[in-house]
Structure formats: structure tokens, C-alpha cells
Amino acid sequence: MNEHLESWREGAAKDAIRDFVARIGDETSSEFVPVDERVAVFDNDGTLWCEKPMPIQVGFILKRFAAMADQDPALRDRQPWQAAYTHDFDWLSQALVKHYNGDDSDLKVLLGGVQQAFGGMNVEKYASEVEEFLASAAHPTLKRPYRECTFQPMVELLRYLEDNGFSTYIASGGDRDFMRPAAVPLYGIPPDRVIGSSFGLQYVEDEHGSAVMYKAGLDVFDDGPEKPVRIWSRVGRRPVLAGGNANGDIPMLNFAGGPARPALRLIVLHDDAEREFDYVAGAERALERAGDQGWTVVSVKNDWTTVFA
Amino acid sequence: MNEHLESWREGAAKDAIRDFVARIGDETSSEFVPVDERVAVFDNDGTLWCEKPMPIQVGFILKRFAAMADQDPALRDRQPWQAAYTHDFDWLSQALVKHYNGDDSDLKVLLGGVQQAFGGMNVEKYASEVEEFLASAAHPTLKRPYRECTFQPMVELLRYLEDNGFSTYIASGGDRDFMRPAAVPLYGIPPDRVIGSSFGLQYVEDEHGSAVMYKAGLDVFDDGPEKPVRIWSRVGRRPVLAGGNANGDIPMLNFAGGPARPALRLIVLHDDAEREFDYVAGAERALERAGDQGWTVVSVKNDWTTVFA
Numbered sequence: 001m002n003e004h005l006e007s008w009r010e011g012a013a014k015d016a017i018r019d020f021v022a023r024i025g026d027e028t029s030s031e032f033v034p035v036d037e038r039v040a041v042f043d044n045d046g047t048l049w050c051e052k053p054m055p056i057q058v059g060f061i062l063k064r065f066a067a068m069a070d071q072d073p074a075l076r077d078r079q080p081w082q083a084a085y086t087h088d089f090d091w092l093s094q095a096l097v098k099h100y101n102g103d104d105s106d107l108k109v110l111l112g113g114v115q116q117a118f119g120g121m122n123v124e125k126y127a128s129e130v131e132e133f134l135a136s137a138a139h140p141t142l143k144r145p146y147r148e149c150t151f152q153p154m155v156e157l158l159r160y161l162e163d164n165g166f167s168t169y170i171a172s173g174g175d176r177d178f179m180r181p182a183a184v185p186l187y188g189i190p191p192d193r194v195i196g197s198s199f200g201l202q203y204v205e206d207e208h209g210s211a212v213m214y215k216a217g218l219d220v221f222d223d224g225p226e227k228p229v230r231i232w233s234r235v236g237r238r239p240v241l242a243g244g245n246a247n248g249d250i251p252m253l254n255f256a257g258g259p260a261r262p263a264l265r266l267i268v269l270h271d272d273a274e275r276e277f278d279y280v281a282g283a284e285r286a287l288e289r290a291g292d293q294g295w296t297v298v299s300v301k302n303d304w305t306t307v308f309a
Numbered sequence: 310m311n312e313h314l315e316s317w318r319e320g321a322a323k324d325a326i327r328d329f330v331a332r333i334g335d336e337t338s339s340e341f342v343p344v345d346e347r348v349a350v351f352d353n354d355g356t357l358w359c360e361k362p363m364p365i366q367v368g369f370i371l372k373r374f375a376a377m378a379d380q381d382p383a384l385r386d387r388q389p390w391q392a393a394y395t396h397d398f399d400w401l402s403q404a405l406v407k408h409y410n411g412d413d414s415d416l417k418v419l420l421g422g423v424q425q426a427f428g429g430m431n432v433e434k435y436a437s438e439v440e441e442f443l444a445s446a447a448h449p450t451l452k453r454p455y456r457e458c459t460f461q462p463m464v465e466l467l468r469y470l471e472d473n474g475f476s477t478y479i480a481s482g483g484d485r486d487f488m489r490p491a492a493v494p495l496y497g498i499p500p501d502r503v504i505g506s507s508f509g510l511q512y513v514e515d516e517h518g519s520a521v522m523y524k525a526g527l528d529v530f531d532d533g534p535e536k537p538v539r540i541w542s543r544v545g546r547r548p549v550l551a552g553g554n555a556n557g558d559i560p561m562l563n564f565a566g567g568p569a570r571p572a573l574r575l576i577v578l579h580d581d582a583e584r585e586f587d588y589v590a591g592a593e594r595a596l597e598r599a600g601d602q603g604w605t606v607v608s609v610k611n612d613w614t615t616v617f618a
Binding site: 237 | 345432433476486489499500501502503507511512514518519520521534535536537538542543547560563564567568
């Protein structure tokens with residue numbers, strides 16, 4: 001069997017992965033897990049692909065805002081279109097900083113723009129816009145296509161797990177319908193195994209047929225304690241392996257395993273300023289939990305010989 | 310290849326199924342559908358198993374009410390426990406009749422009982438209660454175990470479709486977590502391919518671990534226009550084949566296919582008082598739509614040589 005972990009350096013993280021897969025696959029072990037119950041869930045942004053300097057979906061939204069402002073001059077002096085049109089990334093990052101400081105006024109302006117950009121669009125049209133974006137857009141600082149910003153070692157891990165009987169899922173705070181068209185080509189994960197945040201949807205019927213289209217507004221923000229709820233709702237099983245990189249992944253990692261099953265919990269630590277980025281902001285509690293409870297920390301710098309696919 | 314349709318009589322319905330599967334599987338046809346996109350969705354109550362004289366889940370709920378009243382005498386003169394404890398099916402059917410006539414007062418009493426019966430229970434415990442019920446409980450008039458109330462021709466259809474590259478899903482108004490433990494043994498459908506109504510869930514963590522458990526109250530009632538929304542949310546594809554039996558299935562059937570794909574739409578017509586039941590109440594508009602738009606009506610009496618598994 002191809003081991004699929006070629007981009008992982010020998011060390012504690014690679015050992016933990018191989019040992020866990022061997023243990024749960026050993027029918028003579030008390031930790032044996034039948035194939036049907038080998039469910040692995042992974043966060044996406046910062047776990048399967050790069051999330052700095054901004055989540056890839058923000059690039060998609062900004063491109064759409066800029067296109068709207070191209071077509072409609074009246075939008076060019078209104079936020080959030082103005083910021084996208086003039087490449088005023090300060091306004092955008094300040095909107096997020098304000099949010100972290102308890103002031104959601106600019107964040108609401110931003111989300112209002114998202115609703116105007118995508119509300120009333122049907123799901124197939126949205127998927128084709130995402131495909132088009134990922135076929136062409138590039139990362140602003142790494143100078144490579146976004147579609148080459150996936151973490152090669154994690155893609156190898158997905159294949160390794162599948163070869164060992166696992167069903168692999170994406171369970172991310174990111175927008176489910178943004179990730180789906182990417183998940184097939186980038187990760188080999190089909191759309192029914194993508195779980196994430198979702199915009200409200202409605203069914204509409206007219207004389208030409210029927211469609212499912214976006215309503216204005218978010219339906220579920222799939223982060224923190226919502227992650228295990230959504231995983232259960234979608235999968236109907238507790239995962240035995242979970243991978244994340246941020247505080248919002250703690251409940252998902254903690255939910256893995258359970259009374260009757262073992263678990264492997266992976267936290268990706270971004271500590272490689274040279275090849276990717278170096279940050280712990282937003283991951284402090286997850287890393288603390290990893291230290292306290294023996295979760296496996298995966299160091300980008302030390303555990304991966306190659307970072308990007 | 311085993312054709313798997315042994316319990317289907319030769320006729321229009323069987324022909325429509327075989328012809329559709331042949332057409333979408335023919336790579337030289339404009340109607341060819343790649344394997345990845347061969348999604349089939351089926352309602353459960355009245356489509357895959359018997360729904361008369363009451364949905365099987367109602368039997369489960371009544372059994373739980375009766376057990377609660379056994380343990381707590383104070384419940385025995387309070388509805389809905391009293392009706393369950395004294396086998397007062399009139400009260401229960403009147404609650405539903407009142408609902409159809411616009412008076413939800415008794416229905417609220419019934420749902421209040423459901424919340425008290427299952428609120429705070431974790432999902433694994435609920436699944437094991439369902440398994441126990443289906444292992445032992447019997448249909449009140451057909452005098453056979455509930456687990457033998459599945460429609461044999463429909464089980465054959467699931468296998469036939471899967472052999473031809475389809476992914477089969479249950480997309481029912483019934484409670485997802487009630488159907489899941491049944492779906493594996495009865496239909497060979499795994500829990501991640503069961504879509505349905507759902508009770509609210511929450512993640513809880515304590516020093517012994519973590520769980521997902523029911524909150525009081527329904528989260529989504531998965532019927533009518535909600536069905537296509539949930540199918541998209543869960544599957545991420547439009548189905549090409551949909552089977553139902555009631556008005557609440559119309560949007561799901563109508564959503565099948567779409568601009569770029571053909572569709573087969575099946576409506577099970579319950580017209581066999583001798584072997585099953587004979588009724589159209591609740592299916593009038595679906596049957597009318599079938600007549601207007603050439604949907605395939607499956608007559609229990611004429612199209613099935615055997616009804617039950």
C-alpha cells in the first residue's frame with residue numbers, strides 16, 4: 001500500500017498518525033474500529049489550505065464586489081464595494097479588528113454587501129462562480145494560484161486515511177457551498193462530505209422549472225460548539241479522528257472518539273514564516289488544550305518537508 | 310448483473326425505471342449522467358415502508374410515553390401519556406384531525422410530551438432506544454414486526470440503482486435520527502445518507518467527555534419546499550431520480566433533474582386494501598401533478614408481486 005505520507009518528516013506527529021491507524025485497524029485490539037465507523041473530520045481554513053493574510057473566500061467576495069462596482073459606478077463610493085474597488089484593504093482589516101473589539105458596525109456593512117452580492121443567486125450559478133475564481137485567482141503574497149495553496153501533507157493524509165478505510169469529511173467554519181466546488185479537485189472529497197457554514201436557502205418554482213437559491217443572510221455559522229452538532233447532523237457518527245488549527249475547532253476535536261472509541265486529535269501549528277506564515281492568534285486555547293490533553297501538534301516547520309501542493 | 314427488480318410486475322412502471330437507468334447510463338446519449346451525479350432520493354413513510362394506520366415513529370413515541378407512565382403514576386391522567394397508557398388512540402387521531410382543521414391545541418400537547426420524553430437525551434442513547442424498539446415492536450394491524458414492513462420492491466429498487474452507479478438517499482419528513490438506525494439494517498443505507506426532520510441539538514462538555522444531545526423542540530420540519538433545500542444542503546447535487554407518495558414530496562420530485570439533466574419521478578399509489586392499505590388522502594395534488602406532467606405512478610396493487618420484505 002502506498003503510504004501517502006511522503007511529505008511528513010519522521011517524528012512524533014507522523015508516528016502518532018501511523019500508530020493510531022494501526023491500532024484502530026487491528027481486529028485483535030480493544031481499540032479496533034469497524035470500517036463503517038472510521039470517520040475523520042478536518043477543518044479547512046488553516047488546516048487543509050492557507051488562511052493568511054485572509055481566508056481565501058474573502059478574496060472571492062472582494063473580487064465579486066469589485067466586479068459589481070465595475071458594472072455600477074454608484075457602488076464605487078459605498079462600502080464595502082469602495083474598499084474592494086480601490087483595494088483599500090485597511091478598511092477591510094479594520095472592520096475585522098473593530099469586530100474583535102466589540103464594534104460590529106463595519107462588519108454589518110460587509111455582510112450587507114455579501115447579501116446583495118449573492119442573495120437570489122441559485123446554487124448552481126454560485127458553484128460555477130467559485131470554480132471560475134479558483135481557476136484563475138492567485139494568492140496575494142505567496143504569488144501562486146489559490147488552487148496551489150492546499151497543504152500537500154494534509155492531502156496525503158486524506159488519501160492515507162481513505163486507503164485505511166476512513167471516510168474523510170471537511171467540517172469547517174467556512175461557507176459549505178464555497179468549499180464544495182474546490183473540495184473535489186483539490187482534496188478529492190465529494191460535495192456530500194463537505195460540512196460548513198451556510199447561507200439561508202429557499203426552493204422556488206416557476207413555469208421554467210425549479211431551483212434552490214440563496215436568501216439574504218447566514219443560516220448557520222459552523223464554528224465552536226456548532227461543529228459537533230453539524231457533524232452529527234450530517235454524518236450520524238462520532239468521528240474518531242479530527243484535525244483543526246484554531247480555538248473554534250476545540251469542540252470538534254473534543255467530540256472525536258467518545259466513551260466507546262479511541263481518538264486522534266491533530267492541531268496544525270503555523271510556525272513557518274519562511275514557507276507559509278507564523279502565527280498563533282486565534283489558536284491559543286486550542287494549543288493549550290493540546291498541551292494539557294496530549295493532542296498531537298503538527299508543526300508546519302518541523303513536520304512537513306513540503307508545504308504546498 | 311442481478312436485476313434486483315424481481316418483485317416488480319412487467320408494466321409501465323418497471324419499464325420506466327429500466328429505460329431511465331439505461332438512458333442515463335449510455336455514454337453516447339445526450340441524457341448520459343456521470344456516476345458522481347447519479348443521486349436518487351426517496352421519501353420514507355409510505356414510500357419505503359408502510360405508514361398506516363400511523364407512521365411507525367408514532368408507535369415508538371407511544372411506547373415511550375407508556376413506559377414513562379408506567380414509571381410515574383402522576384403522568385397517567387395527563388395527556389399525552391394518558392392516551393398512550395390507556396391505548397386511547399381516539400385522542401391521538403383526534404389531535405391530528407383537529408390539526409388538519411386548524412386547531413393545534415392537542416398537537417401542542419403531544420409535541421410537549423415528545424420534548425419531555427427525549428429532551429436532554431444524547432444521540433447515541435436515542436439511537437439505541439430506536440434499535441431496541443425496531444427489534445421487538447409489531448405493526449398493530451398487519452401483525453408482523455415493524456422491521457418487516459418495508460416494501461420489498463423498493464428495497465430491490467435501491468439495490469438496482471446502486472448497482473448502476475447511483476448514490477441512494479432517504480429524504481423524508483420523518484425524524485432523521487429515528488430513521489438512521491433503521492436505515493442500515495432495513496435498506497442498506499448508511500446514516501450519512503439519511504435526510505429528514507430534526508430535533509434541535511446541542512454540544513455539551515463535562516469532565517467525563519462530551520456529547521451531542523437533544524434540546525426541547527423541533528429544529529427543521531423537512532417537508533414540502535424544505536425537502537429540496539435539505540437535499541442540496543446535504544448532498545450538494547440535484548438528484549436525477551426521486552420517489553415519494555404524498556403532496557409534501559412534490560417539490561422534491563420537481564427539483565429532480567433540472568436544466569441540464571433528465572429526471573425520473575416516482576409516486577407510490579396505495580391502492581391495495583388487501584395486502585397493504587388503500588388511500589389517497591394527503592396525496593391528491595401529487596397524483597394530479599403526476600397525471601399532468603407524466604410522473605410515473607407505481608401502483609402497489611398492479612406493479613408489485615410482493616409488497617413486504
